Amino acid sequence: MRLLHTKTGEFFDVPDPSKVHYAILSHVWSRAGEMSYQDVEHLRGRHIAQPSTPFLSNLSEKIRYACRLALVDGFCFIWIDTCCIDKTSSAELSGAINSMFQWYASAAVCYVYLEDPEYAQEQSGGPSIAKCRWFTRGWTLQELIAPRILVFVGPDWIPFGSRDSYSDEIVSVTHIPEAILLHLSPVDSVDVATRMSWASERETTRVEDQAYCLMGIFGVYMPTIYGERNHAFRRLQEEILKRDPDHTILIDSSTTMSIDDPAWDWAYTARLMACTMTPGRRPRQPLADSPKSFRPSRSMSVHALSPDLLAQRLRMSWGHISLLPQISVAPDGVRLRMPIVHIGDSLVAGFSLANI
Known part of the structure; x- marks a missing residue:
């Protein structure tokens, strides 16, 4: 120094x-x-x-x-x-x-x-x-x-x-x-998505700095490579997952809705939550391109649900599906397992237990 x-x-x-x-x-x-x-x-x-x-x-x-x-x-x-x-x-x-x-x-x-x-x-x-x-x-x-x-x-x-x-x-x-x-x-007492949301309205002169300026907030270290643009933010998320497999990192304010309301219409909301998994189309990248994806939405809030309560909301029995998402970083990318529900003939929705 x-x-x-x-x-x-x-x-x-x-x-x-x-x-x-x-x-x-x-x-x-x-x-x-x-x-x-x-x-x-x-x-x-x-x-x-x-x-x-x-x-x-x-x-x-x-x-x-x-x-x-x-x-x-x-x-x-x-x-x-x-x-x-x-x-x-x-x-x-x-x-x-x-x-x-x-x-x-x-x-x-x-x-x-x-x-x-x-x-x-x-x-x-x-x-x-x-x-x-x-x-x-x-x-x-x-x-x-x-x-x-x-x-x-x-x-x-x-x-x-x-x-x-x-x-x-x-x-x-x-x-x-x-x-x-x-x-x-401590800063790490707050979940990943919430910490990301603190940066969602902030700007940096260089695209890579959207990731580099957050390394200390998440306690990660990685080489800085100016010229990699949005790839820097994906690398940051991978490093975060190696330290803390917090599945709130999957929350995207544009594709996520809450299901904590007992009167929730799961068929309608699941369509809004659905990843793009229709035949012939590539699934949405599970990691975000920038902190803006974590911008809080005025139209929704996400709360924690126990596995039993999630099963109840989805009208499924515990024996039918594992409801605990699993995330890991592998050499070929991010491996993710989460409960899915078929909506209609071709649309599939994935659910995660979130807490923001």
């Missing part, structure tokens, strides 16, 4: 971040561009040749103010993604992406720089943050959840609130349970 000294602007390599007291910055990249590691090193070379001013004064405003804020709070080091990673090195970039969740978790404090809080519509505790662009980006999801202490700072670089003080507004915007935000419950 490469840290920036908050007083001198020098880089320091740290083998074990957990043994260093450092701050970390979370922000949305400027559309005009950010200062990279190469930019900083280029300026350093020029400064060595002509050291007329303190080196830190040559760096971008965002880096200078982040360093100043951390220094005032007593931190000698800060990590900033834009300049602390050499993105020209694929090995370093991949290692950083795989380690990033832990880096945010190990930081003593995370400063969230918000350029767009709504001061015109102030709440009693400060400006509203609900419409900030920071909540729409993929990478900031883990940056919201992982840190122990998270502080919001405005365009003037003055802190105005914390994750704790804004928890009600954050829950309303993100739908992440307060217990997860405040570290009262």
Whole structure:
């Protein structure tokens, strides 16, 4: 891990971040561009040749103010993604992406720089943050959840609130349970589909980052290969299944309906749930192409059913069919076993025990 000294602007390599007291910055990249590691090193070379001013004064405003804020709070080091990673090195970039969740978790404090809080519509505790662009980006999801202490700072670089003080507004915007935000419950206590839904409305600049930004949320590690596009998200799901065969990963808001209502018309709803398994047509890929497939639907909710209750809803006896889905990752893809019901002459519906 490469840290920036908050007083001198020098880089320091740290083998074990957990043994260093450092701050970390979370922000949305400027559309005009950010200062990279190469930019900083280029300026350093020029400064060595002509050291007329303190080196830190040559760096971008965002880096200078982040360093100043951390220094005032007593931190000698800060990590900033834009300049602390050499993105020209694929090995370093991949290692950083795989380690990033832990880096945010190990930081003593995370400063969230918000350029767009709504001061015109102030709440009693400060400006509203609900419409900030920071909540729409993929990478900031883990940056919201992982840190122990998270502080919001405005365009003037003055802190105005914390994750704790804004928890009600954050829950309303993100739908992440307060217990997860405040570290009262571990992230992996929430099922896979629900965690995926937290990212369903977020965007990333590169398609692959839809998967890479979620690795820390699911505790998985995998090589990053820019250029693989949607295949990255399928690889992510396979890695998740190797760790946790949670069948909620099969939930697709476009093809899934609830059957927890005793008055449920199973013949009609099963048609809506049905995979495309009519003769001559290829079955639907069981894994999703992006987090958007897990977007919560206003028209349905899915709840857990015991095997006995599922059998009752499907009007089947326990001896007729195994009702516990089984999922495993094999060299040739994902192997799935689930109960199926024939609807009419050619349509087949598959059922999974879900809990979201």
